[in-house]
Amino acid sequence: MRYSPELRRQALQILAAGEPVKNVAAALGLRDQTLYQWRRRHLPHLGRSAHAPSTGQDLAAARQRITQLETELSALRRVSELLREVLSPTRRFEAVHVMAREGLPVRVAARVLGVTESGYFTWRSRPPSPRALRHAWLTELITVIHAASNGTFGYRRIHSELTHGYGITVSHGTVELLMRRAGLQGAPADQPSPTTGTGLCP
Known part of the structure; x- marks a missing residue:
């Protein structure tokens, strides 16, 4: 270890x-x-x-x-203890994975987050779930749209691009969550956008 x-x-x-x-x-x-x-x-x-x-x-x-x-x-x-109340076991395994990549022993990270080492290694050996794959794909697309807007689009504008421009069915909450995880945020509401209209979709 x-x-x-x-x-x-x-x-x-x-x-x-x-x-x-x-x-x-x-x-x-x-x-x-x-x-x-x-x-x-x-x-x-x-x-x-x-x-x-x-x-x-x-x-x-x-x-x-x-x-x-x-x-x-x-x-x-x-x-x-507080994290265990709000995070599902899967999310805790994800946290253990991040901590392990940063050099913290898996045994310590697993103990702190209230999961077992064996459970973590079993989770890590599983292929990505359809939901995880969809989120990864959406995050990549959201990043492209956000960059094309010069970083001004918030989750509502990006949600509109995804649903109306790309025909993708996705909730506002999912877009907001994925943007937060990716560290993306829009410009303040009162800041004018340098783009006219959307113009981001093919």
């Missing part, structure tokens, strides 16, 4: 200050064995033996960092 360099660096700094492996593992959501391996491999390069005594200042700094991490984890747990 891959871990981000930042997570490993934080763990090693705290271990080097003399904090027990068990405490660090609990605070960072890591396995004890992983920390033992990192300590054996990397701590000598920090200029300190794994068993060398630590200064009181180092220990105080390490314990302060542990307290901060525990507070952050507590807040994260609460956020995950």
Whole structure:
């Protein structure tokens, strides 16, 4: 399992200050064995033996960092509880996928979002659903229309282009959702459009 360099660096700094492996593992959501391996491999390069005594200042700094991490984890747990109430399992798997691509361990991401690792890997191995494929196709078309309007069209104008210009049946809510996911938004309502009419469809 891959871990981000930042997570490993934080763990090693705290271990080097003399904090027990068990405490660090609990605070960072890591396995004890992983920390033992990192300590054996990397701590000598920090200029300190794994068993060398630590200064009181180092220990105080390490314990302060542990307290901060525990507070952050507590807040994260609460956020995950709230997310579970509003996100379907499929959307949570999507969130795990994004977090994993950013370097967070799947085990940690899955635990935070209240899903299982096995469930995530099963979800990832499935082919895209017809709905996902349609949304991907619509997003690409919406992006083209938005670019052709010089970024001025909001979801209502784009919905009109899709339904009247392209003959596509789609709801306002879906267009708004896909634009939000793609990071697209229109110009303010009172800003004049540089285009005359639609003129975006073949």
